[in-house]
Amino acid sequence: MRPLPACDPARELDELRAYLGDAFDEALLHGHEQAVEHELERAGDEALLYRTSRMYLYDLTVFAMSQTKAPYLALAARRIPAPARVLDLGCGIGSDGLALAQAGYDVTFADFANPSTDYLRWRLAYRGLAAPLHDLDAGTLGGGFDVAYAFDVIEHVRDPHAFLDDLEARSRHVLVNFLEPVPGETALHHRLPVGDLLRRAAARRLRVHRRLYGRSHLVLYDTRPPTGPLGRARSRARLLTRR
Numbered sequence: 747m748r749p750l751p752a753c754d755p756a757r758e759l760d761e762l763r764a765y766l767g768d769a770f771d772e773a774l775l776h777g778h779e780q781a782v783e784h785e786l787e788r789a790g791d792e793a794l795l796y797r798t799s800r801m802y803l804y805d806l807t808v809f810a811m812s813q814t815k816a817p818y819l820a821l822a823a824r825r826i827p828a829p830a831r832v833l834d835l836g837c838g839i840g841s842d843g844l845a846l847a848q849a850g851y852d853v854t855f856a857d858f859a860n861p862s863t864d865y866l867r868w869r870l871a872y873r874g875l876a877a878p879l880h881d882l883d884a885g886t887l888g889g890g891f892d893v894a895y896a897f898d899v900i901e902h903v904r905d906p907h908a909f910l911d912d913l914e915a916r917s918r919h920v921l922v923n924f925l926e927p928v929p930g931e932t933a934l935h936h937r938l939p940v941g942d943l944l945r946r947a948a949a950r951r952l953r954v955h956r957r958l959y960g961r962s963h964l965v966l967y968d969t970r971p972p973t974g975p976l977g978r979a980r981s982r983a984r985l986l987t988r989r
Contacts, residue, residue, distance in 0.1 A: 750823040750849045753841060755811035762807045765868050771804075778804040779932065792934065796902075797883075800861045803839065810841035815897050817958055819845060822895060822921055825953065825966055830892040833916060836899035837879075840866035847875050856880040856887050887916070895921035898962075901935045906943060914969040919953075926961040 763770050774781055781801035789795040809815075819842060826832070828850035834843035837855040839862045847853040857863050859881040870877055880887040894917035896909075901924075903909045913920045924940045944955070944963060951968035958964055 750819060750845060753810055753813050753816060753845065755813070758807050758810045758841065761869060761872065762803060762865075764872070765865055766803070774801065774804040775808060778808050781805070782934070783932065786934065792902075795934075797858045797860050802860075802862050803865055806839045806841070806862060809898075810839070814959070815842060817956075818842075818895075818897050818921070818923065818964055821954060821956070821964065821966065822846070822893065823849065826893045826919060826921075831890070833887075833891040833894040833913075835894055835896045835913060835916075836902070837866065838862045840869060842895075842897060843877070844869060844873065844875070847877055848873070854878045854880065854887075854891070856882055858882050859884075889916035891917035893917055893919040893921055893966075897923055898925070900943075901925050901938055904936060906936075906938055907946070910943070910946065914950075917969065919966060919968055920947075920950075921964075921966045923958075923965070924963040926963070928961060 759775075778801060782795075782799065782805050785799050785801050786792070786795050789798065822832075823846075828846075829852055831852040832843075832846060832854070834840065834846075834853060834855050835857075837843055837857045840855055843853040843855050855863070855866060855877060856879070863879060863881075867879060870879075894913040896913065900906050900909050900922060906924075910920065910922070913922065924938050924943045925935070926940055927935070927937045940963060944965065947955070947965040947967045949971065951970055951972050952965060953968060954964070954966040956964045
C-alpha cells in the first residue's frame with residue numbers, strides 16, 4: 747500500500763490560484779466564513795446555496811489547509827487499507843478523496859453539482875487522476891462500497907438519521923464524525939443529537955470511537971448489527987471508551 751500523502755497546504759492554495767486565475771481574491775481566504783454567510787443571505791435557502799456557492803471554494807480550501815481532517819484520514823488508512831472501494835459523500839472540492847486516490851484507493855466522489863465539484867473535476871485532471879463524480883440530484887449513485895465516509899458533513903443536513911441510512915445502504919462500513927454544538931456557530935450547522943447518533947453506531951458493530959478537538963466524535967462502524975451478547979457488549983464498550 748502506498749503511504750497516505752499528508753495534506754499539503756501550499757498545494758491546496760496553489761491549485762485554487764491556478765484554477766481561478768485572475769479571479770482569485772486573496773481577501774476571501776481570510777473572510778471566507780463571512781463570504782459564505784453573505785451568499786446564504788442572498789440565496790435565502792440552504793439547498794440553493796449548496797448548489798451555487800462559489801465562496802465555498804475558499805472556505806473548503808482554508809479548511810483543507812488547516813489539516814483538521816488528518817486524523818480522520820489516518821484512521822481510514824489504518825482500518826480500511828487500499829485498494830478498498832470508498833465513497834466520499836459530500837465531497838466538496840475533494841481534498842480528502844484526492845489524498846486517498848493518490849494512495850491507491852478506488853474513490854468515488856458524490857455531491858450536488860456546484861462550483862466546488864466543477865473545481866474537483868479540474869483537480870482530478872490536473873493531478874492526472876480518474877474517478878467517478880456523481881451529482882446527488884441525478885440519483886445515479888449506487889452501492890457496494892467497502893467504506894462510505896463523510897467528514898464534517900452531517901451537521902449540514904436536516905435529518906442526520908436519514909443521512910446515515912443512506913451511507914449504510916451503500917457500504918459495509920461507515921466512517922463519519924458528529925460535532926457537538928458550540929456557541930456562535932454558523933447558521934449552516936444544525937444541532938446534532940450526538941448521543942442518539944453515537945448510540946445508533948453502537949447498535950451496529952462499532953469498531954472505533956474517538957473524540958477529537960474536544961467536540962468531534964469520529965466513529966467507524968460495520969453496518970451489520972453485532973452478533974450475540976458479547977458482540978453487543980464490545981460495541982457498547984467502544985462507545986464508552988471514546989478512544
